[in-house]
Amino acid sequence: MNNNNKIVLTVMACDTTGIEGGSEYSMKFGRDICIKVKGAFRMSVAAALSQFLEEYGVSVTSIDQADEGDCFAMIIFGDMGDNIVSLDHLRTVLAEWGKQYGASIKIQKDDLFRYMHRI
Amino acid sequence: MWFTTREILETIRMIELEHLDIRAVNMGINISDCSDPDIKKTAENVFNKVVDCAKDLVPVAEQVSAEYGVPIMNKRFAVTPVSYIGASSHANSYFPIADAMDRAAHRVGVDYAGGFSAFVHKGIQQNDRVLMDSIPEALSRTERVCSSVSVASSKAGINMDAVLYMARIIKETAEATAEWGGVGCAKLVVFANVTEDNPFIAGALHGFGEGDCTVNVGISGPGVIKGVLSRLKDADLGEVAEAIKKTAFKITRMGELVGREVSRRLGVSFGIVDLSLAPTPEQGDSVAEILEEIGLQRCGAPGSTAALALLTDAVKKGGAMASSSVGGLSGAFIPLSEDMGMVRSAEEGALTLEKLEAMTSVCSVGLDMITIPGDTPVETIAAIIADEMAIGVVNNKTTGVRIIPVPGKVAGDRVQYGGLLGESVIMPVSRFSPERFIRRGGRIPPPGKYLGN
Numbered sequence: 273m274n275n276n277n278k279i280v281l282t283v284m285a286c287d288t289t290g291i292e293g294g295s296e297y298s299m300k301f302g303r304d305i306c307i308k309v310k311g312a313f314r315m316s317v318a319a320a321l322s323q324f325l326e327e328y329g330v331s332v333t334s335i336d337q338a339d340e341g342d343c344f345a346m347i348i349f350g351d352m353g354d355n356i357v358s359l360d361h362l363r364t365v366l367a368e369w370g371k372q373y374g375a376s377i378k379i380q381k382d383d384l385f386r387y388m389h390r391i
Numbered sequence: 392m393w394f395t396t397r398e399i400l401e402t403i404r405m406i407e408l409e410h411l412d413i414r415a416v417n418m419g420i421n422i423s424d425c426s427d428p429d430i431k432k433t434a435e436n437v438f439n440k441v442v443d444c445a446k447d448l449v450p451v452a453e454q455v456s457a458e459y460g461v462p463i464m465n466k467r468f469a470v471t472p473v474s475y476i477g478a479s480s481h482a483n484s485y486f487p488i489a490d491a492m493d494r495a496a497h498r499v500g501v502d503y504a505g506g507f508s509a510f511v512h513k514g515i516q517q518n519d520r521v522l523m524d525s526i527p528e529a530l531s532r533t534e535r536v537c538s539s540v541s542v543a544s545s546k547a548g549i550n551m552d553a554v555l556y557m558a559r560i561i562k563e564t565a566e567a568t569a570e571w572g573g574v575g576c577a578k579l580v581v582f583a584n585v586t587e588d589n590p591f592i593a594g595a596l597h598g599f600g601e602g603d604c605t606v607n608v609g610i611s612g613p614g615v616i617k618g619v620l621s622r623l624k625d626a627d628l629g630e631v632a633e634a635i636k637k638t639a640f641k642i643t644r645m646g647e648l649v650g651r652e653v654s655r656r657l658g659v660s661f662g663i664v665d666l667s668l669a670p671t672p673e674q675g676d677s678v679a680e681i682l683e684e685i686g687l688q689r690c691g692a693p694g695s696t697a698a699l700a701l702l703t704d705a706v707k708k709g710g711a712m713a714s715s716s717v718g719g720l721s722g723a724f725i726p727l728s729e730d731m732g733m734v735r736s737a738e739e740g741a742l743t744l745e746k747l748e749a750m751t752s753v754c755s756v757g758l759d760m761i762t763i764p765g766d767t768p769v770e771t772i773a774a775i776i777a778d779e780m781a782i783g784v785v786n787n788k789t790t791g792v793r794i795i796p797v798p799g800k801v802a803g804d805r806v807q808y809g810g811l812l813g814e815s816v817i818m819p820v821s822r823f824s825p826e827r828f829i830r831r832g833g834r835i836p837p838p839g840k841y842l843g844n
Contacts (some may be wrong), residue, residue, distance in 0.1 A: 298455070361456065380459055383648065384402065384459045385394040387647070
């Protein structure tokens with residue numbers, strides 16, 4: 273896997289005030305998302321997917337890829353901003369879109385990764 | 392930098408290949424305001440209260456699960472111990488309350504409902520006796536209700552009358568569900584030092600010190616730990632512990648994130664993350680296989696208790712670093728039937744009941760999902776419970792016994808339950824009788840070191 277330092281972050285939307293004290297805190301989950309494209313990699317996927325996401329109001333902030341054994345994983349950071357498209361709907365249309373490239377697309381809120389891997 | 396590509400892929404691998412998931416999101420609900428002199432009215436109050444509190448639990452949990460891409464295996468609720476809720480009715484059975492809990496569980500779509508429970512570690516009140524007598528019917532005539540009874544504590548000692556009483560109830564429950572391999576006993580656990588915020592079934596309940604409504608989360612992740620260790624073939628045990636600790640941190644953080652988000656969306660308080668490594672019957676999602684990955688030929692071999700102590704300690708340290716809301720049982724589960732590695736070890740003769748008992752002294756939560764011959768005497772079952780309670784009482788830790796005397800089965804037979812309960816092999820039980828010891832009754836006093844006030 274590729275572990276370089278070029279990873280670009282999405283714009284975080286969490287208000288973590290109070291985390292250190294362990295008390296109740298509110299999370300202002302915004303619309304930051306992290307999209308992963310797995311499967312046989314095609315050069316055209318990045319450009320096509322970026323364009324597709326733009327149509328749904330998702331601005332791509334960063335793209336990265338990693339060699340995952342016999343296939344590539346491409347990781348796209350996007351910002352949904354004030355988009356009115358729901359994550360559920362985006363997941364559905366991305367699943368359909370991915371079929372044409374033989375790719376499975378997983379879409380997750382990015383704070384999962386921040387929570388798991390950072391104190 | 393918030394996180395790297397490698398960390399994202401590590402997370403995906405954990406979830407998709409190593410069975411990382413949230414084992415349970417459990418809503419604790421205070422039903423102490425549901426009591427009524429009429430047991431039928433009490434039952435309806437319980438139904439209405441639970442449905443009102445938990446109506447959005449399943450859709451919200453599924454929504455959060457989808458948004459983070461983290462599976463949530465079970466959604467559950469647990470209520471205030473029912474023996475206290477039924478007391479004012481003077482009814483001779485609390486089955487109507489169990490039935491109401493079951494109907495509510497179906498209505499809101501949860502997998503299990505906990506809290507058909509009583510605390511009898513020092514003495515048995517009339518309402519506790521009614522509850523215990525209601526258990527066989529409650530567990531055989533409902534689908535999702537679970538029951539637990541506290542028979543010992545480090546402050547009170549071991550109520551041996553309650554131990555024997557519950558051994559009888561276990562036998563009756565097994566007989567009442569004989570057609571399904573005594574599966575009613577899979578929904579019944581006997582505790583020492585019961586925890587009041589445990590999200591795991593069958594012991595989940597909503598304790599007296601809790602708020603009105605709370606969400607507690609139980610994590611899973613044996614497969615992830617095993618995966619990490621499989622990449623550390625030549626590491627020494629210090630490095631092994633370190634790797635487990637780091638992984639437990641990540642798992643716990645995921646659990647806390649999901650639990651807090653579910654709580655926030657439901658508008659209820661977040662309770663705890665239970666750090667317990669909870670295996671499933673899935674291939675590779677096994678605590679036994681973690682011990683084997685550490686270096687034992689088979690789980691149950693000499694060294695198993697030491698290896699399990701290392702594992703449990705490292706999980707706790709990683710989890711404690713990850714969250715300040717750790718609670719419940721928090722250790723490592725070593726059930727027989729839910730862990731295919733355990734079943735294989737038992738079948739091959741590597742793992743005996745006595746070795747399992749020894750291992751429970753260094754982990755949560757005791758003898759769990761142990762299948763024994765159906766003709767095992769009540770006194771022997773009581774003595775097995777008493778031994779496990781003694782481990783909990785003396786070591787000031789929670790221990791439980793979830794044991795199934797499978798009707799019609801003898802040592803070496805197999806029994807199939809399906810789902811998370813998996814399948815199991817019948818373990819042999821000592822042929823030497825503890826009858827005279829058990830029949831003495833009374834209470835084993837608490838250890839002197841607890842006279843500390």
